[in-house]
Amino acid sequence: MPASAILVLNAGSSSIKTALFDADLCEQLRIEATGIGGAGEIKVGAQKSPTDLPDNATALVSIFNTLEQQGIALRDLRAIAHRVVHGGPTLTSAQRITPEVHAAITAAVPLAPLHNPHHLAAIEVITRIAPGLPQYASFDTAFHATNPDVARRYALPPEATANGLQRYGFHGTSYAALVRALPQQSGTLPARLLALHLGNGASLCAIHNGQSVATTMGYSPLGGLTMGTRAGEIDAGAVLRLVRTHGLEETDTLLHHRAGLLGLSGVSPDMRTLLDSDTDTARFAIEHFCYWVLRQSGSMIAAMGGLDAIAFTGGIGENAPQIREAITRGLSWLGPLPCYIVKAEEELRIAREALALLDA
Numbered sequence: 001m002p003a004s005a006i007l008v009l010n011a012g013s014s015s016i017k018t019a020l021f022d023a024d025l026c027e028q029l030r031i032e033a034t035g036i037g038g039a040g041e042i043k044v045g046a047q048k049s050p051t052d053l054p055d056n057a058t059a060l061v062s063i064f065n066t067l068e069q070q071g072i073a074l075r076d077l078r079a080i081a082h083r084v085v086h087g088g089p090t091l092t093s094a095q096r097i098t099p100e101v102h103a104a105i106t107a108a109v110p111l112a113p114l115h116n117p118h119h120l121a122a123i124e125v126i127t128r129i130a131p132g133l134p135q136y137a138s139f140d141t142a143f144h145a146t147n148p149d150v151a152r153r154y155a156l157p158p159e160a161t162a163n164g165l166q167r168y169g170f171h172g173t174s175y176a177a178l179v180r181a182l183p184q185q186s187g188t189l190p191a192r193l194l195a196l197h198l199g200n201g202a203s204l205c206a207i208h209n210g211q212s213v214a215t216t217m218g219y220s221p222l223g224g225l226t227m228g229t230r231a232g233e234i235d236a237g238a239v240l241r242l243v244r245t246h247g248l249e250e251t252d253t254l255l256h257h258r259a260g261l262l263g264l265s266g267v268s269p270d271m272r273t274l275l276d277s278d279t280d281t282a283r284f285a286i287e288h289f290c291y292w293v294l295r296q297s298g299s300m301i302a303a304m305g306g307l308d309a310i311a312f313t314g315g316i317g318e319n320a321p322q323i324r325e326a327i328t329r330g331l332s333w334l335g336p337l338p339c340y341i342v343k344a345e346e347e348l349r350i351a352r353e354a355l356a357l358l359d360a
Helices: 056-069 099-107 117-131 143-146 172-186 236-247 248-257 260-265 271-276 280-304 314-319 321-330 346-359
Strands: 004-010 014-021 028-035 039-042 048-052 077-085 135-139 192-198 204-210 213-214 309-313 339-341
Touching: 004 056, 004 117, 004 346, 014 346, 028 056, 039 056, 039 192, 048 056, 056 117, 077 117, 077 213, 077 346, 099 117, 099 314, 117 135, 135 172, 135 346, 143 172, 143 213, 172 192, 172 204, 172 309, 172 346, 192 280, 192 314, 204 280, 213 321, 236 248, 260 271, 271 280, 271 314, 280 321, 280 339, 309 314, 314 321
Parallel strands: 004 077, 077 135, 192 309, 309 339
Antiparallel strands: 004 014, 014 028, 028 039, 039 048, 192 204, 204 213
């Protein structure tokens, strides 16, 4: 492959996912390291190879070694483009990673302590082993920077919000990709579009004339809808009671990892498993998921002053017709509306943003 490829990298706590795109933004290869922190494996397409992955740095080197085995060295890459969950209040568009941008991502660590440190670790490993390789970052929060102040501000005094305490919204890369893909798919971008990114993480976005004006996630990816293991909508008073009863760390674990579909069903966080399950708790978890999608859809529709179309994306949104039908049935009071299914192409969006900056 000529030295024009872009490697998109999504570094998490237990996995690192990569996708390689050529100069025409055609995807050529996917490599994923999973099970980081112990006995992991490297996936190349459908092929899996067990390997010891004690930490993220080892996993990243294993991915680069696997790339070389496929005939692609780091020197063959034109750039690496990172998905970064949180850009904080200042990083509201894709950026080349400079010391200043690195510092801003670092400053956003308190806003996304489960995500940004892993992104930074990957950036730093690549800087060390390939210092001349350009690196870029796309931010999940950036698409929602167009939300008006009344949507972003919590009803708190300035001294309480001085350290960046506001609604940011997430899944922005997915929504930005959808805004680009839908006109190519359908020939139009509806003026008032309700976009539903439904997966293990789930959110809604009110997209008015191509821009986000409201979204269900807030300060963190914990807020909004019922998700795989995240609680979603919960009163702050209930959170304070949980903290007083169980302590901060236990409450953090509960809300992020033991709540949502898993907590309600006691079966699984995976919608496919719940749809195949014949238990009352699984059925209730599905009902809860759809109820809160519908209830918060009303909020998104109000923010746009009406609705012209609906678009589903994400693993559940694309692959669970029962869920789509339940949601569209619940919105039938709005009258007939176009309903689209749009493939999630977050990696392509990140590669496209990096290429635009490179060409500029």
